[in-house]
Amino acid sequence: xxxxxxxxxxxxxxxxxxxxxxxxxxxxxxxxxxxxxxxxxxxxxxxxxxxxxxxxxxxxxxxxxxxxxxxxxxxxxxxxxxxxxxxxxxxxxxxxxxxxxxxxxxxxxxxxxxxxxxxxxxxxxxxxxxxxxxxxxxxxxxxxxxxxxxxxxxxxxxxxxxxxxxxxxxxxxxxxxxxxxxxxxxxxxxxxxxxxxxxxxxxxxxxxxxxxxxxxxxxxxxxxxxxxxxxxxxxxxxxxxxxxxxxxxxxxx
Amino acid sequence: xxxxxxxxxxxxxxxxxxxxxxxxxxxxxxxxxxxxxxxxxxxxxxxxxxxxxxxxxxxxxxxxxxxxxxxxxxxxxxxxxxxxxxxxxxxxxxxxxxxxxxxxxxxxxxxxxxxxxxxxxxxxxxxxxxxxxxxxxxxxxxxxxxxxxxxxxxxxxxxxxxxxxxxxxxxxxxxxxxxxxxxxxxxxxxxxxxxxxxxxxxxxxxxxxxxxxxxxxxxxxxxxxxx
Numbered sequence: 001x002x003x004x005x006x007x008x009x010x011x012x013x014x015x016x017x018x019x020x021x022x023x024x025x026x027x028x029x030x031x032x033x034x035x036x037x038x039x040x041x042x043x044x045x046x047x048x049x050x051x052x053x054x055x056x057x058x059x060x061x062x063x064x065x066x067x068x069x070x071x072x073x074x075x076x077x078x079x080x081x082x083x084x085x086x087x088x089x090x091x092x093x094x095x096x097x098x099x100x101x102x103x104x105x106x107x108x109x110x111x112x113x114x115x116x117x118x119x120x121x122x123x124x125x126x127x128x129x130x131x132x133x134x135x136x137x138x139x140x141x142x143x144x145x146x147x148x149x150x151x152x153x154x155x156x157x158x159x160x161x162x163x164x165x166x167x168x169x170x171x172x173x174x175x176x177x178x179x180x181x182x183x184x185x186x187x188x189x190x191x192x193x194x195x196x197x198x199x200x201x202x203x204x205x206x207x208x209x210x211x212x213x214x215x216x217x218x219x220x221x222x223x224x225x226x227x228x229x230x231x232x233x234x235x236x237x238x239x240x241x242x243x244x245x246x247x248x249x250x251x252x253x
Numbered sequence: 254x255x256x257x258x259x260x261x262x263x264x265x266x267x268x269x270x271x272x273x274x275x276x277x278x279x280x281x282x283x284x285x286x287x288x289x290x291x292x293x294x295x296x297x298x299x300x301x302x303x304x305x306x307x308x309x310x311x312x313x314x315x316x317x318x319x320x321x322x323x324x325x326x327x328x329x330x331x332x333x334x335x336x337x338x339x340x341x342x343x344x345x346x347x348x349x350x351x352x353x354x355x356x357x358x359x360x361x362x363x364x365x366x367x368x369x370x371x372x373x374x375x376x377x378x379x380x381x382x383x384x385x386x387x388x389x390x391x392x393x394x395x396x397x398x399x400x401x402x403x404x405x406x407x408x409x410x411x412x413x414x415x416x417x418x419x420x421x422x423x424x425x426x427x428x429x430x431x432x433x434x435x436x437x438x439x440x441x442x443x444x445x446x447x448x449x450x451x452x453x454x455x456x457x458x459x460x461x462x463x464x465x466x467x468x469x470x471x472x473x474x475x476x477x478x479x480x
Contacts, residue, residue: 037289039289046290050294095433096429096430096432097261097344098429099429099433100343100428100429101342101344103447103451104342104343105342107454123295123302126298127292130292
Protein backbone atom coordinates (compact mmCIF):
# COMPACT_ATOMS: atom_id res chain seq x y z
CA UNK A 1 0.00 0.00 0.00
CA UNK A 2 2.71 2.45 0.97
CA UNK A 3 4.77 1.56 -2.09
CA UNK A 4 1.72 2.17 -4.23
CA UNK A 5 1.37 5.65 -2.71
CA UNK A 6 5.02 6.33 -3.43
CA UNK A 7 4.57 5.15 -6.99
CA UNK A 8 1.51 7.34 -7.36
CA UNK A 9 3.58 10.30 -6.15
CA UNK A 10 6.15 9.48 -8.81
CA UNK A 11 3.54 9.20 -11.56
CA UNK A 12 3.49 12.00 -14.12
CA UNK A 13 0.81 14.64 -13.79
CA UNK A 14 -1.40 13.28 -16.54
CA UNK A 15 -1.63 9.91 -14.87
CA UNK A 16 -2.53 11.28 -11.44
CA UNK A 17 -6.03 12.01 -12.66
CA UNK A 18 -6.61 8.25 -12.83
CA UNK A 19 -7.83 6.26 -9.85
CA UNK A 20 -5.04 5.31 -7.43
CA UNK A 21 -5.29 1.63 -8.24
CA UNK A 22 -4.74 2.34 -11.93
CA UNK A 23 -2.13 5.08 -11.79
CA UNK A 24 0.45 2.91 -10.08
CA UNK A 25 0.10 0.33 -12.81
CA UNK A 26 0.16 2.86 -15.59
CA UNK A 27 3.45 4.17 -14.28
CA UNK A 28 4.93 0.82 -15.19
CA UNK A 29 3.41 1.12 -18.63
CA UNK A 30 4.72 4.62 -19.24
CA UNK A 31 8.25 3.84 -18.08
CA UNK A 32 10.56 3.02 -20.94
CA UNK A 33 12.51 -0.21 -20.83
CA UNK A 34 15.97 -0.94 -22.17
CA UNK A 35 16.94 2.66 -22.79
CA UNK A 36 20.42 2.07 -21.46
CA UNK A 37 22.70 -0.44 -19.83
CA UNK A 38 21.07 -2.08 -16.86
CA UNK A 39 24.28 -2.29 -14.90
CA UNK A 40 27.04 0.25 -15.31
CA UNK A 41 29.79 -2.01 -13.97
CA UNK A 42 32.51 -2.80 -16.50
CA UNK A 43 31.89 -5.99 -18.47
CA UNK A 44 34.42 -8.76 -17.78
CA UNK A 45 36.09 -9.95 -20.96
CA UNK A 46 34.78 -13.32 -22.11
CA UNK A 47 37.45 -16.03 -22.15
CA UNK A 48 37.91 -17.65 -25.53
CA UNK A 49 37.88 -21.25 -24.31
CA UNK A 50 36.11 -22.71 -21.28
CA UNK A 51 37.95 -23.90 -18.18
CA UNK A 52 39.76 -27.22 -18.50
CA UNK A 53 37.84 -30.13 -17.00
CA UNK A 54 38.57 -33.77 -16.48
CA UNK A 55 35.84 -36.35 -17.07
CA UNK A 56 33.49 -33.62 -18.16
CA UNK A 57 32.62 -32.13 -14.78
CA UNK A 58 35.67 -31.96 -12.46
CA UNK A 59 37.88 -28.91 -12.96
CA UNK A 60 41.55 -29.50 -13.62
CA UNK A 61 42.44 -27.16 -10.75
CA UNK A 62 41.20 -29.76 -8.28
CA UNK A 63 43.69 -32.32 -9.57
CA UNK A 64 46.45 -29.72 -9.55
CA UNK A 65 45.52 -28.78 -5.99
CA UNK A 66 45.87 -32.36 -4.77
CA UNK A 67 48.88 -33.27 -6.89
CA UNK A 68 51.67 -31.96 -4.60
CA UNK A 69 50.42 -33.97 -1.65
CA UNK A 70 48.86 -37.06 -3.18
CA UNK A 71 50.26 -37.39 -6.67
CA UNK A 72 48.28 -38.44 -9.70
CA UNK A 73 45.98 -41.01 -8.10
CA UNK A 74 45.06 -38.75 -5.18
CA UNK A 75 41.82 -37.28 -6.50
CA UNK A 76 40.60 -40.65 -7.70
CA UNK A 77 41.24 -42.21 -4.30
CA UNK A 78 39.45 -39.31 -2.73
CA UNK A 79 36.45 -39.76 -5.05
CA UNK A 80 36.24 -43.48 -4.53
CA UNK A 81 36.55 -43.10 -0.79
CA UNK A 82 33.88 -40.45 -0.68
CA UNK A 83 31.46 -42.58 -2.71
CA UNK A 84 32.07 -45.63 -0.59
CA UNK A 85 31.63 -43.59 2.58
CA UNK A 86 28.33 -42.17 1.39
CA UNK A 87 27.03 -45.58 0.33
CA UNK A 88 28.24 -47.56 3.34
CA UNK A 89 26.96 -45.05 5.86
CA UNK A 90 23.70 -44.96 3.94
CA UNK A 91 23.94 -41.24 3.54
CA UNK A 92 23.25 -41.93 -0.08
CA UNK A 93 20.77 -44.79 -0.33
CA UNK A 94 20.77 -47.06 -3.38
CA UNK A 95 17.26 -46.80 -4.71
CA UNK A 96 15.56 -47.18 -8.07
CA UNK A 97 16.39 -43.51 -8.66
CA UNK A 98 20.01 -44.46 -9.04
CA UNK A 99 19.22 -46.83 -11.89
CA UNK A 100 17.13 -44.24 -13.74
CA UNK A 101 19.90 -41.74 -12.97
CA UNK A 102 22.46 -44.05 -14.56
CA UNK A 103 20.20 -44.38 -17.60
CA UNK A 104 19.79 -40.64 -18.14
CA UNK A 105 23.42 -39.82 -17.35
CA UNK A 106 24.70 -42.47 -19.77
CA UNK A 107 22.35 -41.08 -22.39
CA UNK A 108 23.68 -37.57 -21.79
CA UNK A 109 27.28 -38.78 -22.00
CA UNK A 110 26.58 -40.66 -25.22
CA UNK A 111 24.85 -37.70 -26.86
CA UNK A 112 27.60 -35.27 -25.82
CA UNK A 113 30.37 -37.57 -27.03
CA UNK A 114 28.66 -38.30 -30.34
CA UNK A 115 27.16 -34.96 -31.30
CA UNK A 116 29.27 -32.61 -29.21
CA UNK A 117 31.89 -31.74 -31.83
CA UNK A 118 29.25 -31.24 -34.53
CA UNK A 119 27.20 -28.92 -32.37
CA UNK A 120 30.31 -27.06 -31.24
CA UNK A 121 31.41 -26.60 -34.85
CA UNK A 122 27.91 -25.35 -35.72
CA UNK A 123 27.99 -22.86 -32.85
CA UNK A 124 31.45 -21.67 -33.87
CA UNK A 125 30.21 -21.28 -37.43
CA UNK A 126 27.29 -19.15 -36.21
CA UNK A 127 29.73 -16.92 -34.38
CA UNK A 128 32.02 -16.76 -37.38
CA UNK A 129 29.14 -15.83 -39.66
CA UNK A 130 28.13 -13.11 -37.25
CA UNK A 131 31.71 -11.84 -37.10
CA UNK A 132 32.11 -12.03 -40.86
CA UNK A 133 28.90 -10.09 -41.33
CA UNK A 134 29.98 -7.43 -38.86
CA UNK A 135 33.42 -7.27 -40.46
CA UNK A 136 31.87 -7.00 -43.91
CA UNK A 137 29.71 -4.12 -42.71
CA UNK A 138 32.74 -2.43 -41.22
CA UNK A 139 34.84 -2.99 -44.33
CA UNK A 140 32.16 -1.79 -46.68
CA UNK A 141 31.74 1.34 -44.57
CA UNK A 142 35.50 1.90 -44.63
CA UNK A 143 35.77 1.30 -48.38
CA UNK A 144 32.87 3.61 -49.15
CA UNK A 145 34.46 6.29 -47.02
CA UNK A 146 37.81 5.76 -48.76
CA UNK A 147 36.10 6.06 -52.12
CA UNK A 148 34.50 9.26 -50.96
CA UNK A 149 37.93 10.57 -49.92
CA UNK A 150 39.40 9.63 -53.31
CA UNK A 151 36.66 11.33 -55.24
CA UNK A 152 36.96 14.37 -53.01
CA UNK A 153 40.70 14.54 -53.67
CA UNK A 154 40.05 14.20 -57.40
CA UNK A 155 37.56 17.03 -57.24
CA UNK A 156 40.04 19.13 -55.34
CA UNK A 157 42.71 18.52 -57.99
CA UNK A 158 40.19 19.39 -60.65
CA UNK A 159 39.75 22.79 -59.02
CA UNK A 160 43.36 23.64 -59.94
CA UNK A 161 42.68 22.84 -63.57
CA UNK A 162 39.79 25.26 -63.49
CA UNK A 163 42.10 28.12 -64.48
CA UNK A 164 43.25 26.29 -67.60
CA UNK A 165 39.72 25.34 -68.42
CA UNK A 166 38.56 28.93 -68.33
CA UNK A 167 41.65 30.04 -70.25
CA UNK A 168 40.87 27.54 -73.00
CA UNK A 169 37.25 28.64 -73.01
CA UNK A 170 38.28 32.26 -73.21
CA UNK A 171 40.59 31.44 -76.12
CA UNK A 172 37.83 29.60 -77.87
CA UNK A 173 35.49 32.49 -77.49
CA UNK A 174 38.09 34.97 -78.74
CA UNK A 175 38.81 32.76 -81.73
CA UNK A 176 35.15 32.52 -82.56
CA UNK A 177 34.80 36.29 -82.32
CA UNK A 178 37.87 36.82 -84.49
CA UNK A 179 36.56 34.35 -87.03
CA UNK A 180 33.24 36.12 -87.10
CA UNK A 181 34.93 39.49 -87.52
CA UNK A 182 37.09 38.25 -90.38
CA UNK A 183 34.12 36.71 -92.06
CA UNK A 184 32.25 39.96 -91.89
CA UNK A 185 35.30 41.82 -93.17
CA UNK A 186 35.53 39.45 -96.10
CA UNK A 187 31.86 39.92 -96.83
CA UNK A 188 32.27 43.65 -96.81
CA UNK A 189 35.29 43.42 -99.11
CA UNK A 190 33.46 41.10 -101.49
CA UNK A 191 30.44 43.35 -101.66
CA UNK A 192 32.49 46.44 -102.29
CA UNK A 193 34.53 44.63 -104.96
CA UNK A 194 31.34 43.47 -106.60
CA UNK A 195 30.08 47.03 -106.88
CA UNK A 196 33.40 48.35 -108.15
CA UNK A 197 33.69 45.52 -110.69
CA UNK A 198 30.27 46.42 -111.89
CA UNK A 199 31.30 49.98 -112.43
CA UNK A 200 34.50 48.95 -114.23
CA UNK A 201 32.63 46.55 -116.47
CA UNK A 202 30.13 49.22 -117.20
CA UNK A 203 32.89 51.62 -118.15
CA UNK A 204 34.57 49.03 -120.41
CA UNK A 205 31.32 48.22 -122.04
CA UNK A 206 30.72 51.88 -122.70
CA UNK A 207 34.19 52.36 -124.20
CA UNK A 208 33.83 49.30 -126.37
CA UNK A 209 30.48 50.38 -127.58
CA UNK A 210 31.87 53.82 -128.40
CA UNK A 211 34.81 52.26 -130.20
CA UNK A 212 32.64 49.98 -132.22
CA UNK A 213 30.33 52.74 -133.09
CA UNK A 214 33.24 54.99 -134.11
CA UNK A 215 34.80 52.27 -136.24
CA UNK A 216 31.55 51.57 -137.95
CA UNK A 217 30.99 55.26 -138.58
CA UNK A 218 34.53 55.74 -139.93
CA UNK A 219 34.22 52.71 -142.14
CA UNK A 220 30.94 53.86 -143.44
CA UNK A 221 32.25 57.36 -144.12
CA UNK A 222 35.35 56.05 -145.85
CA UNK A 223 33.37 53.69 -147.97
CA UNK A 224 30.98 56.53 -148.85
CA UNK A 225 33.88 58.84 -149.69
CA UNK A 226 35.49 56.44 -152.16
CA UNK A 227 34.40 57.65 -155.69
CA UNK A 228 34.44 55.34 -158.74
CA UNK A 229 37.29 57.33 -160.37
CA UNK A 230 39.48 56.81 -157.32
CA UNK A 231 38.66 53.18 -157.34
CA UNK A 232 39.73 52.76 -160.94
CA UNK A 233 42.95 54.66 -160.30
CA UNK A 234 43.82 52.57 -157.30
CA UNK A 235 43.18 49.36 -159.14
CA UNK A 236 45.42 50.50 -161.99
CA UNK A 237 48.12 51.47 -159.52
CA UNK A 238 47.91 48.12 -157.90
CA UNK A 239 48.21 46.31 -161.24
CA UNK A 240 51.26 48.35 -162.21
CA UNK A 241 52.85 47.71 -158.84
CA UNK A 242 52.26 44.04 -159.24
CA UNK A 243 53.84 44.08 -162.70
CA UNK A 244 56.88 45.86 -161.34
CA UNK A 245 57.14 43.38 -158.53
CA UNK A 246 56.87 40.43 -160.78
CA UNK A 247 59.62 41.83 -162.99
CA UNK A 248 61.82 42.36 -159.98
CA UNK A 249 61.20 38.87 -158.82
CA UNK A 250 61.97 37.36 -162.17
CA UNK A 251 65.18 39.36 -162.15
CA UNK A 252 66.19 38.10 -158.73
CA UNK A 253 65.63 34.48 -159.69
CA UNK B 254 8.94 -53.07 1.37
CA UNK B 255 7.29 -51.59 -1.68
CA UNK B 256 8.16 -47.92 -1.83
CA UNK B 257 5.36 -45.55 -2.66
CA UNK B 258 6.05 -44.73 -6.28
CA UNK B 259 4.04 -41.54 -6.10
CA UNK B 260 6.36 -40.03 -3.50
CA UNK B 261 8.38 -38.47 -6.29
CA UNK B 262 5.36 -36.34 -7.17
CA UNK B 263 4.86 -35.05 -3.64
CA UNK B 264 5.60 -31.35 -3.17
CA UNK B 265 9.08 -31.02 -1.64
CA UNK B 266 9.40 -29.72 1.87
CA UNK B 267 12.50 -28.85 3.84
CA UNK B 268 11.88 -28.59 7.56
CA UNK B 269 8.24 -27.77 6.97
CA UNK B 270 9.19 -25.04 4.42
CA UNK B 271 7.62 -25.65 1.04
CA UNK B 272 10.19 -25.70 -1.71
CA UNK B 273 7.76 -25.57 -4.61
CA UNK B 274 8.73 -22.02 -5.52
CA UNK B 275 12.41 -23.04 -5.64
CA UNK B 276 11.61 -26.05 -7.80
CA UNK B 277 9.72 -23.85 -10.24
CA UNK B 278 12.26 -21.04 -10.39
CA UNK B 279 15.48 -23.03 -10.19
CA UNK B 280 15.55 -24.52 -13.72
CA UNK B 281 15.12 -21.16 -15.37
CA UNK B 282 17.59 -19.49 -13.03
CA UNK B 283 20.21 -22.15 -13.48
CA UNK B 284 19.90 -22.88 -17.17
CA UNK B 285 19.07 -19.50 -18.62
CA UNK B 286 21.71 -16.92 -17.77
CA UNK B 287 21.62 -13.52 -19.42
CA UNK B 288 24.74 -12.21 -21.03
CA UNK B 289 26.05 -8.70 -21.31
CA UNK B 290 28.46 -9.55 -24.10
CA UNK B 291 27.65 -8.85 -27.72
CA UNK B 292 29.48 -11.99 -28.80
CA UNK B 293 28.80 -14.87 -26.46
CA UNK B 294 30.11 -18.34 -25.86
CA UNK B 295 28.67 -21.49 -27.45
CA UNK B 296 25.96 -22.26 -24.90
CA UNK B 297 24.23 -18.90 -24.93
CA UNK B 298 24.72 -18.66 -28.69
CA UNK B 299 23.00 -21.99 -29.30
CA UNK B 300 20.25 -21.08 -26.89
CA UNK B 301 19.70 -17.79 -28.69
CA UNK B 302 19.68 -19.55 -32.05
CA UNK B 303 17.19 -22.18 -30.86
CA UNK B 304 14.91 -19.57 -29.39
CA UNK B 305 15.05 -17.54 -32.59
CA UNK B 306 14.09 -20.57 -34.67
CA UNK B 307 11.20 -21.44 -32.35
CA UNK B 308 10.02 -17.84 -32.22
CA UNK B 309 9.92 -17.67 -36.00
CA UNK B 310 8.15 -21.02 -36.15
CA UNK B 311 5.45 -20.22 -33.63
CA UNK B 312 4.89 -16.51 -34.13
CA UNK B 313 4.96 -16.42 -37.93
CA UNK B 314 1.38 -17.59 -38.50
CA UNK B 315 0.06 -15.03 -36.03
CA UNK B 316 -1.10 -11.63 -37.26
CA UNK B 317 0.78 -8.52 -36.14
CA UNK B 318 -1.47 -7.90 -33.13
CA UNK B 319 -0.56 -11.37 -31.90
CA UNK B 320 3.15 -10.60 -31.89
CA UNK B 321 2.64 -8.85 -28.56
CA UNK B 322 2.52 -12.32 -27.06
CA UNK B 323 5.99 -13.31 -28.35
CA UNK B 324 7.96 -12.67 -25.17
CA UNK B 325 5.35 -14.39 -23.07
CA UNK B 326 5.12 -17.48 -25.24
CA UNK B 327 8.85 -17.90 -25.58
CA UNK B 328 9.42 -17.43 -21.87
CA UNK B 329 6.73 -20.00 -21.18
CA UNK B 330 8.34 -22.43 -23.55
CA UNK B 331 11.77 -21.91 -22.04
CA UNK B 332 10.39 -22.42 -18.54
CA UNK B 333 8.47 -25.54 -19.40
CA UNK B 334 11.38 -27.03 -21.37
CA UNK B 335 13.84 -26.38 -18.59
CA UNK B 336 11.48 -27.78 -15.94
CA UNK B 337 10.82 -30.89 -17.97
CA UNK B 338 14.46 -31.52 -18.82
CA UNK B 339 15.82 -31.00 -15.32
CA UNK B 340 13.21 -33.33 -13.88
CA UNK B 341 14.71 -36.20 -15.86
CA UNK B 342 17.76 -36.22 -13.59
CA UNK B 343 17.58 -38.47 -10.52
CA UNK B 344 16.26 -37.18 -7.22
CA UNK B 345 14.63 -34.15 -8.83
CA UNK B 346 11.13 -32.85 -8.54
CA UNK B 347 8.90 -32.38 -11.61
CA UNK B 348 6.88 -29.19 -11.18
CA UNK B 349 5.05 -29.66 -14.46
CA UNK B 350 3.75 -33.04 -13.38
CA UNK B 351 1.62 -31.19 -10.83
CA UNK B 352 -1.84 -30.55 -12.16
CA UNK B 353 -1.93 -27.41 -10.04
CA UNK B 354 0.85 -25.84 -12.09
CA UNK B 355 -0.30 -26.92 -15.54
CA UNK B 356 -3.94 -26.04 -14.95
CA UNK B 357 -2.86 -22.71 -13.44
CA UNK B 358 -1.04 -21.98 -16.69
CA UNK B 359 -3.55 -23.45 -19.13
CA UNK B 360 -6.85 -22.17 -17.80
CA UNK B 361 -6.10 -18.42 -17.53
CA UNK B 362 -4.28 -18.35 -20.86
CA UNK B 363 -7.07 -20.14 -22.68
CA UNK B 364 -9.57 -17.82 -21.00
CA UNK B 365 -7.49 -14.83 -22.16
CA UNK B 366 -7.64 -15.97 -25.77
CA UNK B 367 -11.40 -16.53 -25.57
CA UNK B 368 -12.00 -13.13 -23.98
CA UNK B 369 -9.86 -11.43 -26.62
CA UNK B 370 -11.85 -13.17 -29.34
CA UNK B 371 -15.20 -12.30 -27.80
CA UNK B 372 -14.29 -8.66 -27.19
CA UNK B 373 -12.51 -7.86 -30.44
CA UNK B 374 -14.15 -10.10 -33.01
CA UNK B 375 -17.38 -11.33 -31.50
CA UNK B 376 -18.97 -12.64 -34.68
CA UNK B 377 -15.82 -14.33 -35.90
CA UNK B 378 -15.12 -16.11 -32.65
CA UNK B 379 -18.70 -17.28 -32.48
CA UNK B 380 -18.43 -18.45 -36.08
CA UNK B 381 -15.77 -20.94 -34.98
CA UNK B 382 -18.54 -23.04 -33.48
CA UNK B 383 -19.53 -24.19 -36.96
CA UNK B 384 -16.82 -25.36 -39.35
CA UNK B 385 -17.13 -24.22 -42.94
CA UNK B 386 -18.74 -26.51 -45.45
CA UNK B 387 -20.61 -28.63 -42.94
CA UNK B 388 -23.86 -30.26 -44.09
CA UNK B 389 -27.02 -28.44 -42.96
CA UNK B 390 -28.54 -31.49 -41.30
CA UNK B 391 -25.56 -31.83 -38.95
CA UNK B 392 -25.48 -28.19 -37.81
CA UNK B 393 -27.17 -28.60 -34.38
CA UNK B 394 -24.99 -31.55 -33.45
CA UNK B 395 -21.85 -29.84 -34.73
CA UNK B 396 -22.46 -26.68 -32.74
CA UNK B 397 -22.87 -28.70 -29.56
CA UNK B 398 -19.75 -30.71 -30.31
CA UNK B 399 -17.70 -27.61 -31.07
CA UNK B 400 -18.87 -25.91 -27.87
CA UNK B 401 -17.85 -28.89 -25.82
CA UNK B 402 -14.52 -29.04 -27.64
CA UNK B 403 -13.94 -25.37 -26.88
CA UNK B 404 -14.78 -25.77 -23.21
CA UNK B 405 -12.59 -28.85 -22.83
CA UNK B 406 -9.54 -27.07 -24.23
CA UNK B 407 -8.05 -25.77 -20.96
CA UNK B 408 -8.56 -29.16 -19.36
CA UNK B 409 -6.91 -30.91 -22.24
CA UNK B 410 -4.04 -28.44 -22.29
CA UNK B 411 -3.26 -28.77 -18.63
CA UNK B 412 -3.87 -32.46 -18.25
CA UNK B 413 -1.91 -33.34 -21.39
CA UNK B 414 1.28 -31.88 -19.99
CA UNK B 415 0.81 -33.24 -16.48
CA UNK B 416 -0.29 -36.68 -17.58
CA UNK B 417 2.51 -37.12 -20.09
CA UNK B 418 5.17 -36.23 -17.60
CA UNK B 419 3.65 -38.15 -14.74
CA UNK B 420 3.24 -41.25 -16.87
CA UNK B 421 6.76 -41.01 -18.22
CA UNK B 422 8.38 -40.56 -14.85
CA UNK B 423 6.29 -43.29 -13.33
CA UNK B 424 7.30 -45.73 -16.03
CA UNK B 425 10.95 -44.84 -15.55
CA UNK B 426 10.70 -45.41 -11.82
CA UNK B 427 8.89 -48.72 -12.34
CA UNK B 428 11.48 -49.99 -14.74
CA UNK B 429 14.29 -48.88 -12.47
CA UNK B 430 12.61 -50.68 -9.59
CA UNK B 431 12.36 -53.80 -11.72
CA UNK B 432 16.07 -53.58 -12.56
CA UNK B 433 16.93 -53.25 -8.88
CA UNK B 434 14.88 -56.29 -7.87
CA UNK B 435 15.18 -58.57 -10.90
CA UNK B 436 18.89 -59.59 -11.16
CA UNK B 437 18.61 -62.10 -8.32
CA UNK B 438 15.81 -64.23 -9.75
CA UNK B 439 16.44 -63.79 -13.48
CA UNK B 440 19.22 -61.69 -14.93
CA UNK B 441 18.28 -62.02 -18.68
CA UNK B 442 15.03 -60.25 -17.86
CA UNK B 443 17.14 -57.51 -16.25
CA UNK B 444 19.01 -57.01 -19.49
CA UNK B 445 15.75 -56.72 -21.42
CA UNK B 446 14.30 -54.30 -18.91
CA UNK B 447 17.52 -52.27 -18.90
CA UNK B 448 17.34 -51.95 -22.68
CA UNK B 449 13.72 -50.89 -22.42
CA UNK B 450 14.69 -48.37 -19.73
CA UNK B 451 17.29 -46.82 -22.03
CA UNK B 452 14.80 -46.53 -24.85
CA UNK B 453 12.21 -45.12 -22.51
CA UNK B 454 14.71 -42.54 -21.26
CA UNK B 455 15.28 -41.42 -24.84
CA UNK B 456 11.52 -41.22 -25.28
CA UNK B 457 11.17 -39.24 -22.10
CA UNK B 458 13.71 -36.67 -23.27
CA UNK B 459 11.77 -36.29 -26.50
CA UNK B 460 8.46 -36.08 -24.65
CA UNK B 461 9.84 -33.45 -22.29
CA UNK B 462 10.79 -31.20 -25.20
CA UNK B 463 7.74 -31.92 -27.32
CA UNK B 464 5.16 -31.42 -24.58
CA UNK B 465 6.48 -27.96 -23.77
CA UNK B 466 6.47 -27.07 -27.45
CA UNK B 467 2.96 -28.45 -27.96
CA UNK B 468 1.61 -26.50 -24.99
CA UNK B 469 2.85 -23.22 -26.42
CA UNK B 470 1.90 -24.16 -29.97
CA UNK B 471 -1.68 -24.92 -29.02
CA UNK B 472 -1.95 -21.67 -27.13
CA UNK B 473 -0.67 -19.81 -30.17
CA UNK B 474 -3.24 -21.61 -32.30
CA UNK B 475 -6.04 -20.64 -29.94
CA UNK B 476 -4.73 -17.08 -30.08
CA UNK B 477 -4.64 -17.20 -33.87
CA UNK B 478 -8.30 -18.12 -33.97
CA UNK B 479 -9.31 -15.29 -31.73
CA UNK B 480 -7.04 -12.33 -32.45
